[in-house]
Amino acid sequence: MRQGTDRAVSELEKPAYHHGDLRAALLDAALALLAEGQEPSLRAVARRAGVSPMAPYRHYADREALLAAVALRGIEGLKVALEAADAAAAPGEAVIAQAVAYVRYACDHPVLFRLMFGPARPTVEHGICAAAQDVKDVLLTRLAREAPDRFTPDFALGCWSTIHGLAQLVIEGLLAETDPDPLGSGMVERAVRAMLGCPESRV
Amino acid sequence: MRQGTDRAVSELEKPAYHHGDLRAALLDAALALLAEGQEPSLRAVARRAGVSPMAPYRHYADREALLAAVALRGIEGLKVALEAADAAAAPGEAVIAQAVAYVRYACDHPVLFRLMFGPARPTVEHGICAAAQDVKDVLLTRLAREAPDRFTPDFALGCWSTIHGLAQLVIEGLLAETDPDPLGSGMVERAVRAMLGCPESRV
DNA sequence: CGCGAATGTTTACGATGCAAACATGGCGAT
DNA sequence: ATCGCCATGTTTGCATCGTAAACATTCGCG
Structure with missing residues (x-):
């Protein structure tokens, strides 16, 4: 999964097709929604992470x-x-x-x-x-x-x-x-x- | 499918347009679903009570x-x-x-x-x-x-x-x-x- | 360079909660 | 008895949700 050469996260880089570390980003997004008091739906988490509704399924089996x-x-x-x-x-x-x-x-x-x-x-x-x-x-x-x-x-x-x-x-x-x-x-x-x-x- | 869902008190009359006591019937239906271990959706409760999905709203503000x-x-x-x-x-x-x-x-x-x-x-x-x-x-x-x-x-x-x-x-x-x-x-x-x-x- | 695998996307389907418009029929006033 | 009100149910429609299937893009390795 992880490799030495990290073009990990540079600021002005537009969201590439491959997100870099969606798994963690989804976690953070969910945490953020939670912190705002709303129960996170899968779609909302994806939205917040800036990806399509189905993207999370590449990293988590289901909601x-x-x-x-x-x-x-x-x-x-x-x-x-x-x-x-x-x-x-x-x-x-x-x-x-x-x-x-x-x-x-x-x-x-x-x-x-x-x-x-x-x-x-x-x-x-x-x-x-x-x-x-x-x-x-x-x-x-x-x-x-x-x-x-x-x-x-x-x-x-x-x-x-x-x-x-x-x-x-x-x-x-x-x-x-x-x-x-x-x-x-x-x-x-x-x-x-x-x-x-x-x-x-x-x- | 319409079946004679369990009507507690009455005898053989067909499901009338006016249910008689939907409010209570809905409660019982929800309790029944709960007892079966499933979280009751509004629609499921209505289904179980033998009425349309919107009927419950006449008796309860919302889910x-x-x-x-x-x-x-x-x-x-x-x-x-x-x-x-x-x-x-x-x-x-x-x-x-x-x-x-x-x-x-x-x-x-x-x-x-x-x-x-x-x-x-x-x-x-x-x-x-x-x-x-x-x-x-x-x-x-x-x-x-x-x-x-x-x-x-x-x-x-x-x-x-x-x-x-x-x-x-x-x-x-x-x-x-x-x-x-x-x-x-x-x-x-x-x-x-x-x-x-x-x-x-x-x- | 090329190709497979990993990662995202699009499209689609069924379920849900609910708003709005419509239908039915019980029941009191006439 | 009749009529009309209105409580009670129904139908239709929409937005959202979870997720299956098929497609697209790119990473990394040969």
């Missing part, structure tokens, strides 16, 4: 395959966000920080998030599952250190569920009438603390 | 309105399931029983469940939110009795999130590689117990 690739990237992004939050957290507060980051990521990219954890069963299914496990593991690792006494696989699953459920409830607006801004108001954080049984709220 | 009505009914069904589980539970085990019932409901009606708590924002949005609160309240009420010491609004939200997140993870297959049958294996129950800190497993 679902493209979306799955996007979802994978989104999951990786979530993992990165969790790791960053974990690293930046005060001692003993890393789990809470990860939880908040998780929900914030969902709020910042609601459509993407739905794609990531919704019916993304298609082609790359296994890839998605594995990536999701990676995400869980980031949380799990920190959990094992901050709460070694209570820690069990079941407890880890419970924690993940709590955080994931919270994210779902928030982005679907199910908490809107209870609290218009569950993240900003600290409700999310308090709910996680309540479940973990660590009420130190230290402003 | 989303129909789906929202279906979602509402699904949420009511969940509430009923929770109440039943609560009533049948052994003393002190009602919260766990509700949690398991919640996840089981999701597993039994995955497409419906996604509809209920997915982007069901449209028309009846408020109705959906309120109904969801009703569901939460069933859990919340029992929670206040079984765990009066830890009980706070934040704790209640946390519990709901845990259960809801568990349901999401299970129906999307995110736990499939960890455990192919999280409900049957008891993993769901154990995760909830771990979060609640009540490890009595009393087979």
